[in-house]
Each structure stands twice: as C-alpha cells, then as structure tokens.
Amino acid sequence: MLKVQEIRELIKLVDQSNIEEFVYEHEGSKVEMKKKAGIAVPVAVSPSVQPVVQEVVHMEQKPVQTAALQTETKQEPAAAEAEQIDTSNLHQVVSPMVGTFYQSPSPETDAYVKQGSKVTKDSILCIVEAMKLFNEIEAEVEGEIVEILVKDGQLVEYGQPLFLVKPE
Template identity: 35%
Template structure:
C-alpha cells in the first residue's frame, strides 16, 4: 500500500464518519480507529507501526522516505598496510595489469570445491578465463587480454573488488 492509497482510505473514512476499520491482505494488516490516538499497520511477517492518526484532522500526504545522509567513503576499504604491500608488490613485477571491469566479489574458481582457473606462474592465452566476478547474482568471467605468464594474483578468493582494481599482473610472452 502506498501513501496515496492510504490517504484515499483515510479520506473515505472521515467523509462517512466511520469510527473503526480493519483491512487485511496477504502483505499487510491495517487497523484504524477514529478517536483513538493510534493507527497500526502490520506487514507479514513482522508488524510495523505507522504514524499516529487522530480524528477529525484532515488526511495528509505521507512524504516518501528520504535516504539517510552518508559520510564520504574512506579512500580505501583495506588497512593502509595491506594497500601499501599490494602496491609495493605490483611495482616490483612488470607486466600487463588485468583490472576489474565491474564492482563485485572476486572468485578464483568456478565453484568452491573446484581448482582455480589460474595460479601464479601459469601460462595463459588471450581470451582464457582468469577468474569470475559476481555482481548482482550474475557470474562474469574475466578473460586475459594477452598471452603470457601470470606473475601475480593481487586479490584473495571471495574478496570484494572495486571497478578498476588490479586483479592480476601478466607478463606478456
């Protein structure tokens, strides 16, 4: 039930001087009593209270909920030392960086009990699957853009990754 529907119900009750009403659907249960200082809406499975309604005030539109203010995210979600260690290792190894094309969860293998697609030191061909990034319940295969050797895997299995984050360093053949 949206605010417009609730407003229409309240308006009809006031116009017809109905003092009490109950409405139950599979999604919610609504009990309204005029003259009482409480109106209650219960959603299945958990009850949820609504703003109090007193009679004979005219019905008012219920504003849509506003998103809460969110503080600016920190520069990195990893501890400062972990980020520096990854950068130091990335700088030591020369090669092509394979970056995350989307935000999601990084998986090294197609299933939890399966072998990883690639390991450090493995030779890979252009177009070969390196990993999966899960985003919104979709499994996106990330393929190698070059033929070469995997020199470094910079992300742990089941770790969240950001857009543009370096996942692998591949030394071209």
Template identity: 40%
Template sequence: MDLKDIQNLIKFVAKSGASEVKLETEDVKITIKTGSEETTIVQQMPMAQMPQMPMQAAPSAPAPVATEAPAAPAADDNSKYITVKSPIIGTFYRKPSPDKPLFVEVGQSIAVGDVLCIIEAMKLFNEIESEVSGKIVKVLVDDSSPVEFDQPLFLVDPS
C-alpha cells in the first residue's frame, strides 16, 4: 500500500462520516480516527520491521476545496466590505470568558482600537483590535474554533 492509497483512504473515511476505520494486511496495519476537529491519525506499522511507526496526515485538502467553492460567489457580494483577518494561528474566541458578553455582534458599530475577539495561541490570549471604523456585517468564524494566519474573521462595512 503506497502513500497515494493511504491518502485516498483518508479522504474516503472523512467523507463517509465514520469515526474510526482499521485496516490490516500482512505487512501493514492502518488505523484512521476522525474527531470533532476533523483530525486524522494514520499509523502504519510494518509487521516485520519496527514495533510502531506513526505517520500523520492532515485531511485539509478536501476541506479548503469545499470552503473555497462557496466563497467565490460571496466575494463578489462582499467586495464593498473590509475583511478583518487573523494576524496569528490559534483558537478564536468571541468573548473574554464563558460568562461574559460577546466583544462584538452583527450590526454593532465599531471604532479603531475596539477589541473584536481573542485568539489564543500557546496559552496566551491575544486581543484582536479593529484597525477600521464601521459596522460589523458578518462574523465568519464560529466561537472556539481554530483559525489560521490571514484567515478572514469579520466583514466590516466602513460606510
């Protein structure tokens, strides 16, 4: 079984919605587990050689394709808006703590310097401040979800 077959198997399992798949042949043992954050772990263990050789493969290839397709038509409608993007990789939070209110809500007016959200990176909570004035049109990320560098977080109407 080569790497291409393993990648195709990961894609198939991710699409099927199964939480765990085990495949065992004479020379290879593979376990694919998918969780709530769509992380996939592949373990390939040659029976005769090493006791265990873990290999990680991220199923991020199918996810961005699905995200980019709907985003293309929406980009035309949102061209008049300013996109606030994530300056770092981390976990996106809309509130300072679970018992506090949201920093900003859709329809709320914001000014330069207003805190829009918090992104946790390596146990540090970084306040993301607005660099523009305007009105929040859309929140593009769910609370407590991971974000990448330069990922769009908010749409702001500057008018």
C-alpha cells in the first residue's frame, strides 16, 4: 500500500510536470491523477489506497499558485539578509531533484556542514531524499560555506539553491 508521503510526492511531481494525466499501479494498488485547473487531482484509486488518497486530497486542497504567491510576498528577515550578501563571486550548490533536504545522515548525528565549514569538491553537504532514495549532494568546489539557504526537513525543488560557497 502506498504511504501518504509517497502519494504527496506523486501529486507534486505530476503537478510540476507538463503531463495532463498520470496512472500509477503497484502491487495491486492503482492511483490515477488528472490535472484540473493546472493542479493534479487524484480521480480514481483502488480500494486499498482510498483512505490515504482522501487524506492527501484533503491536505492538498489549497491551490498551488496561491501558496506560491504567499511565500513570495511574505519576506522574512533572513531572506532580506540573504539579498544583501554579494553573491556574484559565490558558487551556488543547487538541488538536482525535487525532494526533502536533510543536513545530516540521521537525526541523532551532527550536520554534514555548517556556516563557515571548509569543504572540498568531494565533501558531502547534505542529503536530498526523493521517493525513499537518499541522494548525497557534494560541494562541487573547494571553499567555505557562506550560507545554508534551506532548513532541515524542508521540501526543495529541482534547481533550488541549497548552499552558497565561497570558492578558494
């Protein structure tokens, strides 16, 4: 049976893609989604995942465009500080996929890096988890972490900047 988080990930992936219709079948479960007014909506599911999908749909009722507008217009002090940093000479490490950002390999351990940490090209900076796959993200350059742009456990988009690194 599909878990709530897996169905949420599927809805987000379909919502962000150009496809209009999506069908997923796995071990006797079936989820079918069609875009309605630009938002992915489950339209048919097998009985084994019906309660889970109803819960997800109830949570996902807010239009995506409205949520995006709210985050753009509501600027927090940390975001204002980030705009003041001269990023022209900094390297951005971006997310290679849609997923959940984790600063450490497990909740009990320290973060891979923090602001001011020295890194090499092969240094692991974080993990981005997508569909139960944990992907280690490397620094790509030698330098110093200037800023961590996302919070632990935050959902990240493809191409979203995660870190600012001052190259050496």
